[in-house]
Amino acid sequence: MADTAITARPASAARRRRKRNTGTNVAALLIAAFVALPLYWMVAASFKGQADITSASAIPPHPTTANYTNAFSSYAFGTYIENSAIVAVATTLLVLALGIFAGYALARLPMRGKTAIMTALLMISLFPTIAVVAPLYLLLRDIGWLNSYQGLVLSYTALMLPFAIWILRNFFLTIPKAMEESARVDGAGPFRTVLQVILPQALPGVFTAGVFTFVAAWTEFIISLTVNNSDRYRTIGVGIALFGGQFTTPYGTIFAASAVAMLPIAILVLVFRRAVVSGLTAGAVKG
Amino acid sequence: MTSTDTRGGPPQTGRRPEASRPARRRPRPPRSVIQRGSARLGWAFASPALLVVAAVMIFPIVFSVVMSLSNVNVTGNGFQLSGLTTHNYSILFGSPRYWHDLEFTATYTVVTVTIEMMLGTLVALVLERLTRARGWMMALLLMPWALITVVSAELWAYIYNGVYGMLEAGLNTVGVHGVDVLGTPLQASIAMGVADVWKTTPFVAIMVLAGLVMLPADVVEAARIDGASAWTIFWRVRLPLLRPVLAVAVMFRILQAFGIFDLPYVLTGGGPGTSTETLAVLGYKVLFNDLEFGPGAAVAASTALIVLVVCLLFLKVFRTQVAEQEG
Numbered sequence: 379m380a381d382t383a384i385t386a387r388p389a390s391a392a393r394r395r396r397k398r399n400t401g402t403n404v405a406a407l408l409i410a411a412f413v414a415l416p417l418y419w420m421v422a423a424s425f426k427g428q429a430d431i432t433s434a435s436a437i438p439p440h441p442t443t444a445n446y447t448n449a450f451s452s453y454a455f456g457t458y459i460e461n462s463a464i465v466a467v468a469t470t471l472l473v474l475a476l477g478i479f480a481g482y483a484l485a486r487l488p489m490r491g492k493t494a495i496m497t498a499l500l501m502i503s504l505f506p507t508i509a510v511v512a513p514l515y516l517l518l519r520d521i522g523w524l525n526s527y528q529g530l531v532l533s534y535t536a537l538m539l540p541f542a543i544w545i546l547r548n549f550f551l552t553i554p555k556a557m558e559e560s561a562r563v564d565g566a567g568p569f570r571t572v573l574q575v576i577l578p579q580a581l582p583g584v585f586t587a588g589v590f591t592f593v594a595a596w597t598e599f600i601i602s603l604t605v606n607n608s609d610r611y612r613t614i615g616v617g618i619a620l621f622g623g624q625f626t627t628p629y630g631t632i633f634a635a636s637a638v639a640m641l642p643i644a645i646l647v648l649v650f651r652r653a654v655v656s657g658l659t660a661g662a663v664k665g
Numbered sequence: 666m667t668s669t670d671t672r673g674g675p676p677q678t679g680r681r682p683e684a685s686r687p688a689r690r691r692p693r694p695p696r697s698v699i700q701r702g703s704a705r706l707g708w709a710f711a712s713p714a715l716l717v718v719a720a721v722m723i724f725p726i727v728f729s730v731v732m733s734l735s736n737v738n739v740t741g742n743g744f745q746l747s748g749l750t751t752h753n754y755s756i757l758f759g760s761p762r763y764w765h766d767l768e769f770t771a772t773y774t775v776v777t778v779t780i781e782m783m784l785g786t787l788v789a790l791v792l793e794r795l796t797r798a799r800g801w802m803m804a805l806l807l808m809p810w811a812l813i814t815v816v817s818a819e820l821w822a823y824i825y826n827g828v829y830g831m832l833e834a835g836l837n838t839v840g841v842h843g844v845d846v847l848g849t850p851l852q853a854s855i856a857m858g859v860a861d862v863w864k865t866t867p868f869v870a871i872m873v874l875a876g877l878v879m880l881p882a883d884v885v886e887a888a889r890i891d892g893a894s895a896w897t898i899f900w901r902v903r904l905p906l907l908r909p910v911l912a913v914a915v916m917f918r919i920l921q922a923f924g925i926f927d928l929p930y931v932l933t934g935g936g937p938g939t940s941t942e943t944l945a946v947l948g949y950k951v952l953f954n955d956l957e958f959g960p961g962a963a964v965a966a967s968t969a970l971i972v973l974v975v976c977l978l979f980l981k982v983f984r985t986q987v988a989e990q991e992g
Binding site for chain 2: 417536
């Protein structure tokens with residue numbers, strides 16, 4: 379590291395660094411344990427049978443996949459996951475299609491009131507969903523879109539667009555202007571300029587916005603709970619929340635469904651780790 | 666080609682620079698056909714997205730406010746708004762439950778955000794020093810953040826279960842028995858806070874870490890050469906430099922925590938009693954369980970109003986966020 383390179387006494391610096399590393403590693407291990415333990419507990423419970431679910435043993439005494447078969451054959455968790463996937467993918471595509479052009483316009487084109495629009499969008503993206511859920515319910519009921527994919531996709535698109543526009547705009551700002559000017563000189567129209575010249579440059583930003591939108595749509599709860607109450611269109615989060623009886627909670631089945639619901643998100647986050655981190659920090663750091 | 670950007674201008678004022686700056690290095694020509702054309706193009710590009718947001722986010726917020734100020738009659742096949750009234754708000758403000766929930770939500774927000782900021786900064790400092798496996802740590806930290814909140818709520822309910830939960834098992838080994846965490850108000854609030862801290866501290870940590878990495882190395886180096894201890898450097902040099910990043914993280918977390926719904930709804934159901942009921946849970950119950958759309962809208966609208974006030978308090982942070990990127 380650069381900060382130790384200039385130290386006058388290399389021997390003591392090395393010793394200090396070693397000591398420092400031990401402390402850091404121990405702390406990191408504790409953090410990792412605090413984060414990972416509940417997740418491990420969930421996965422372990424999903425492999426415990428009816429008799430073992432109440433046992434505190436960290437390793438399932440009689441590992442079984444019965445919960446998984448149960449969740450997807452006896453109960454409709456397969457349908458819920460399918461619904462979530464359809465809604466999340468459609469929302470992501472729609473948000474990106476609308477957000478890319480809006481983000482580009484707000485980053486580059488001379489419009490009045492851009493600062494006000496960006497501020498308003500950022501505020502809206504942080505507004506509590508409870509503030510919109512009742513009118514949204516009435517609106518969707520009036521147009522007959524309760525218990526449908528399109529009602530949820532429309533709601534989610536509006537809910538997630540502000541943040542996506544914000545991420546995309548910040549990425550567009552970092553692209554050199556010369557690119558578009560040469561495209562214009564070459565006679566490319568504005569649509570072609572955005573799609574063929576700007577977009578390839580802003581691909582990391584598009585991934586970031588896409589991953590954020592997908593995760594937000596996959597995990598959204600209150601709107602889905604309100605507008606899609608039929609089993610046919612229920613999403614996975616709501617399905618898990620409403621599962622269970624009056625007196626007992628069938629945790630084995632719940633966690634089997636949860637583990638499967640976590641899988642696409644976990645893969646997405648692992649594959650696009652950089653994109654997610656840069657999105658989380660878009661608010662903290664310039665471009 | 667005349668550039669139309671505001672580079673070098675004072676973006677922090679949020680005003681258009683040309684009026685206040687008569688002496689530019691190059692005199693600005695009148696807006697050309699191309700520029701006017703591209704402004705129009707800008708609106709053409711932005712308006713589909715802005716219209717969707719206006720119709721499906723802004724209009725409902727405004728409608729909540731209108732609904733909260735109206736007599737709402739729920740009929741067989743819908744509902745009617747008639748007449749302006751403050752009745753819904755007098756119901757609300759006369760209800761001890763509302764004041765309790767407001768106080769609980771505010772206290773919960775302040776306490777959890779404070780803890781998350783401190784822990785998040787600590788975690789970020791550890792990650793910054795970590796030389797090995799930092800990528801894996803980041804990936805692990807992102808898991809709780811990306812988890813469906815409902816799932817994490819069920820998971821913590823399982824851990825907190827008074828009969829066979831992991832916590833109970835752990836307490837049993839040190840001789841403590843029969844602690845029903847979710848059965849008593851204060852313990853249930855703390856339990857909910859722990860679940861929240863588990864899920865959102867990584868978010869804070871990653872934001873702060875990005876801020877730490879971006880700090881100017883020479884300033885820290887200069888302090889080190891001057892003989893400042895690591896402790897002094899952190900408090901006197903790095904923390905002040907980190908303030909803008911911390912402000913953004915605090916703002917994000919306060920606004921998210923204040924509107925929290927999923928976790929209390931699934932983990933505690935607002936209980937025992939109404940002890941862990943947040944404003945969002947109250948609003949939902951009044952709207953969709955009691956079907957009291959007037960008072961329910963009043964809960965939603967008053968929550969939105971409080972959030973708006975907090976937003977305005979943070980307006981400077983918002984402004985720097987928007988302007989910083991332009992400058």
